[in-house]
Amino acid sequence: MTVLKRLLRTPEGLAGTIMLCLLALAALLAPIIFPSDPLSIAGPALLPPFTDAAFPLGTDRLGRDVLAGLVHGARASLAVGIAAAAVAVIVGALVGTIAGFAGGLVDEALMRIVDAFQIVPSFLLALAFVSVTGASLTVVIIAIALGAWTGPARLARAEVLSIRERDYVAAARVIGMHPLEIALRQVLPHALPPVLALSSVIVASAVLIEAALSFLGLGDPNIVTWGSMIAEGRNVLRSAPFLSIIPGFGLVVTVLGVYLFSEGLSDAISARKTTN
Amino acid sequence: MASTAMPSLLMAQEAANGGRLIVASDSEPRNLNPAIVASNGVFFISSKVIEPLAEASFEGENGLEPRLAISWEGSDDGLSATFKLREGVTWHDGTPFTSADVAFSALEVWKPLQNLGRLVFENLEAVETPDDHTAIFKFSKPTPFQLIRNALPVVSSVVARHVFEGEADIAASPANNRLVGTGPFKFTEHRPGEYYRLERNEDYWAEGLPKVDEIIFRVLPDRAAAAGALEADEIQLAAFSQVPLTDLERISKVEGIKVYSKGYEGLTYQLAVDVNHRRKELADRKVRQAIAHAIDKDFVVKTIFLGYAAPSTGIIPKNAPEFYTADVPTYDFDLDKANALLDEAGYAKDANGIRFKLRLLPAPYFTETRQFGDYLRQALSSVGIDATVVNNDSAAHQKAVYTDHDFDLAVAPTVYRNDPAISTTILVKSGTPAGVPFSNQGGYVNPRIDQLIEKANETMDVAERTELFKEFQRLVAEDLPLINVAEWGFITVARDDVRNVSNNPRWAVSNWADIALTP
Numbered sequence: 001m002t003v004l005k006r007l008l009r010t011p012e013g014l015a016g017t018i019m020l021c022l023l024a025l026a027a028l029l030a031p032i033i034f035p036s037d038p039l040s041i042a043g044p045a046l047l048p049p050f051t052d053a054a055f056p057l058g059t060d061r062l063g064r065d066v067l068a069g070l071v072h073g074a075r076a077s078l079a080v081g082i083a084a085a086a087v088a089v090i091v092g093a094l095v096g097t098i099a100g101f102a103g104g105l106v107d108e109a110l111m112r113i114v115d116a117f118q119i120v121p122s123f124l125l126a127l128a129f130v131s132v133t134g135a136s137l138t139v140v141i142i143a144i145a146l147g148a149w150t151g152p153a154r155l156a157r158a159e160v161l162s163i164r165e166r167d168y169v170a171a172a173r174v175i176g177m178h179p180l181e182i183a184l185r186q187v188l189p190h191a192l193p194p195v196l197a198l199s200s201v202i203v204a205s206a207v208l209i210e211a212a213l214s215f216l217g218l219g220d221p222n223i224v225t226w227g228s229m230i231a232e233g234r235n236v237l238r239s240a241p242f243l244s245i246i247p248g249f250g251l252v253v254t255v256l257g258v259y260l261f262s263e264g265l266s267d268a269i270s271a272r273k274t275t276n
Numbered sequence: 277m278a279s280t281a282m283p284s285l286l287m288a289q290e291a292a293n294g295g296r297l298i299v300a301s302d303s304e305p306r307n308l309n310p311a312i313v314a315s316n317g318v319f320f321i322s323s324k325v326i327e328p329l330a331e332a333s334f335e336g337e338n339g340l341e342p343r344l345a346i347s348w349e350g351s352d353d354g355l356s357a358t359f360k361l362r363e364g365v366t367w368h369d370g371t372p373f374t375s376a377d378v379a380f381s382a383l384e385v386w387k388p389l390q391n392l393g394r395l396v397f398e399n400l401e402a403v404e405t406p407d408d409h410t411a412i413f414k415f416s417k418p419t420p421f422q423l424i425r426n427a428l429p430v431v432s433s434v435v436a437r438h439v440f441e442g443e444a445d446i447a448a449s450p451a452n453n454r455l456v457g458t459g460p461f462k463f464t465e466h467r468p469g470e471y472y473r474l475e476r477n478e479d480y481w482a483e484g485l486p487k488v489d490e491i492i493f494r495v496l497p498d499r500a501a502a503a504g505a506l507e508a509d510e511i512q513l514a515a516f517s518q519v520p521l522t523d524l525e526r527i528s529k530v531e532g533i534k535v536y537s538k539g540y541e542g543l544t545y546q547l548a549v550d551v552n553h554r555r556k557e558l559a560d561r562k563v564r565q566a567i568a569h570a571i572d573k574d575f576v577v578k579t580i581f582l583g584y585a586a587p588s589t590g591i592i593p594k595n596a597p598e599f600y601t602a603d604v605p606t607y608d609f610d611l612d613k614a615n616a617l618l619d620e621a622g623y624a625k626d627a628n629g630i631r632f633k634l635r636l637l638p639a640p641y642f643t644e645t646r647q648f649g650d651y652l653r654q655a656l657s658s659v660g661i662d663a664t665v666v667n668n669d670s671a672a673h674q675k676a677v678y679t680d681h682d683f684d685l686a687v688a689p690t691v692y693r694n695d696p697a698i699s700t701t702i703l704v705k706s707g708t709p710a711g712v713p714f715s716n717q718g719g720y721v722n723p724r725i726d727q728l729i730e731k732a733n734e735t736m737d738v739a740e741r742t743e744l745f746k747e748f749q750r751l752v753a754e755d756l757p758l759i760n761v762a763e764w765g766f767i768t769v770a771r772d773d774v775r776n777v778s779n780n781p782r783w784a785v786s787n788w789a790d791i792a793l794t795p
Contacts, residue, residue, distance in 0.1 A: 037654075039650065039654065040657070041575075041654050045579045061522070061579070061580075061647065062579060062647060062650060131669075134666070135667065217640075217667055218667075221649075221650075221665040221666070222653075222664055222665055234500070235500075235522060235643055236520075236522040236523075238500075238503065238522075238523055238526060239522055239523065240522075
């Protein structure tokens, strides 16, 4: 509770939390506010924003409601961001813990695999993966996680290396606990907090990578995403710039919100540590 | 920067003649030889260098005007065609042009190597050259002269025998990218990723032509960039709708810029829905008719093409008056009828309102084909067909649709080229091997249509052959092996000091001898 209070007391934490809450609300309520398919053609094409009460943010080239697209796009962006970050953190933390705890050859082997993944820029990796396997939401999530799990893995390993020398780990060993049980039940939970702090950064970069993939036409064409909206709007950039600006604004708010939130969170956590 | 400042200087010095014309080009074809690759991307650049026997024309007899041939005549039995060739023509390297060049092009290049010539000259057996300026084409089976004539502008680009003779593999020859022709411009330079430079041919056979000293094709792959470059006067001309349709309204109001929608009548693009007849649901004619009823062609024309297109009634476009007939079954936009037809076919809606699912592959070549894919998905969902859009790049799309048949519906931009036998009948004829792009790869077999095509290929009488193709249109419209939605030409945008723009039906891919710059 104190962490949350501290989080809300810092200006960045407060701003980030509000932004994320609004986004989450939009994403959760999207199917209720706009029950029909956001890709359906709802009105006249290229209606400018703020001219028709039925379409507050206007319509695109085919007459699709931009506001509906924006709200449903928030859903896709957050879903991809959170899912990719979850996959990356889970896989990364597991691999890092095992490597750090087992040491020796296992550590060497796992860390060289991590190196191999880290050499390839994560966006290129995602690009290659999606173009080979074909675009769908799951594939995009896996593709992004593929480039993001190495950060958590390294961080978890570093934490585990120090934790495994602690007394209670030695005690667990003495009472004959299975090494895997020690790694997962005694070590991992204590190595997790810094890894979780990293996860908000992963969410932000996952949202951006997803948008970039959609922009290049490699996203799932059957759902609305902000990246695909920007790509669509690019064709009419000179005559209807709002079509690219509005979803772009959505991206800015999301990424900024996530960063502010994580900034505030880490302040709150470190503040608690110093007062303790 | 220097290259953009120079033309204005030149233009100021010379009034009606001379000057440098800078044109936007959106692609750099791998093989630039129009005798081998008869496609618009290649013609756009190469047609200024290498000329055909005859070119399309708004006024000429049978829609043609002479180029390297001055007259042409087919025999009544369809077994020979005689071309009288222009005298006093030389190749860009100074060698005289003779009938031997035509014979070589026809037998060694057009017939064995060219994408369209393979069909048109299928039965070409020999080319006799009684003198230097006569070429007589001999066919083993009767070939309608109407077809040969209509195909001349596209299939008959003449290349120099002395350049290619003795080459083991003409298709892979380096000379395909260092063109030597008889045209008004000489091919001088290609800098990959930057430009092509063509220089005035001082010895061109037509008096007083060409008008401009130089044509530069500046490579601008980004379509949005062409409009900006035109406004900044960095380029003077953008053809093939390089300026996006959505920008036309704005740019037409800019001082000093003109928009032309003429000049593409001889190369009509058609927006069609390819159907995979291997899918049980789609093999049912009622389902195909229902899909046709579910598409609002007016919406497609007005919203996707912004009015720069016309709704189709069938497989032959309206601006092919020689063959077109409006007397075919048509499918109005009518959702009730579409739903009724689907119910009748036995595909009732389930609890979620879905009759069946299918996969839709829009061709990635044009913004409009991709947007139509998005629209079609919505149109299908309004009658209970749940379509999943699958986006691919060009190579993967061609493989999926035309080789692997891994699609249910595909959006295809097909091209009508002056005669249905050139690139249109192949869209519905059975028996084309897998891998041939823009052909019937949907597994459609209709013996009546096959017979009709076969008969038209053997019919010498022009009126009778034309009538057969009208019957062909009726059959196709009735059975709907593919669904034609709209047909469109392209738009040219030019600075208004560029003269003689859009003055023939294949203007963008013609020789531009008369194009001029006025100060």
